[in-house]
Amino acid sequence: MIDLYSWATPNGQKISIALEEMGLAYNLHLVNIGANEQFAPDFLAISPNNRIPGLVDHDGPDQQPISLFESGAILCYLAEKTGKLMPDNPRGRADVMQWLMWQMGGFGPMLGQAHHFTLHAKEKSPYGRQRYYKEANRLYGVLDWRLATREFVAGTDLSIADIAIFPWTRTVERQGVDLLDYPHVVRWRKMLINRPAVLAGVQVGAAARAETSKMKTEDWITQFGGAAK
Numbered sequence: 001m002i003d004l005y006s007w008a009t010p011n012g013q014k015i016s017i018a019l020e021e022m023g024l025a026y027n028l029h030l031v032n033i034g035a036n037e038q039f040a041p042d043f044l045a046i047s048p049n050n051r052i053p054g055l056v057d058h059d060g061p062d063q064q065p066i067s068l069f070e071s072g073a074i075l076c077y078l079a080e081k082t083g084k085l086m087p088d089n090p091r092g093r094a095d096v097m098q099w100l101m102w103q104m105g106g107f108g109p110m111l112g113q114a115h116h117f118t119l120h121a122k123e124k125s126p127y128g129r130q131r132y133y134k135e136a137n138r139l140y141g142v143l144d145w146r147l148a149t150r151e152f153v154a155g156t157d158l159s160i161a162d163i164a165i166f167p168w169t170r171t172v173e174r175q176g177v178d179l180l181d182y183p184h185v186v187r188w189r190k191m192l193i194n195r196p197a198v199l200a201g202v203q204v205g206a207a208a209r210a211e212t213s214k215m216k217t218e219d220w221i222t223q224f225g226g227a228a229k
Contacts, residue, residue, distance in 0.1 A: 133176025
């Protein structure tokens, strides 16, 4: 059995989407980052960087438990464990890995900075917004270019690269991005959210986050999960 420690954020939803797509059974443990639960000692034992998600696989290598943190590492582990969402040839695996690293090193962190200057900065910073909105649009341009010639990010099949990137594209209102400028991203995004397993993964923990933010569940899902231009 797998224990997933997560919250309904893009990084957390990467793992719930992957687990749903892979058909793996798991127990969900919500870690309310708004209430600083990520600093609890029990969670730090799994994720010492005090960031969600964390995962414990009680049937790990050699049938021994293993705990992991960092969403990219968890995705790679699950793909290796199941043989799913990762090509079985070296060239295909390299393609998936380079786009996974693109997300981990750029698409996620830069969009996260855009979120910060949109929602959380204590002082308005036109420079901060301009800097990260510009970078967000550059990155969406890279993704749109990539998707112009292939159905999925790494070719003809869904992979952990798509799953890593997708959740970050659902909060464009925080990123200074107009999705209509990126038609190939729009097509890909609609295709993914219409997959039952992806939608199920997006909704994991949505009710709890909606309750804590005093937002109706259906409104939260519409804003962050189901509304695709």
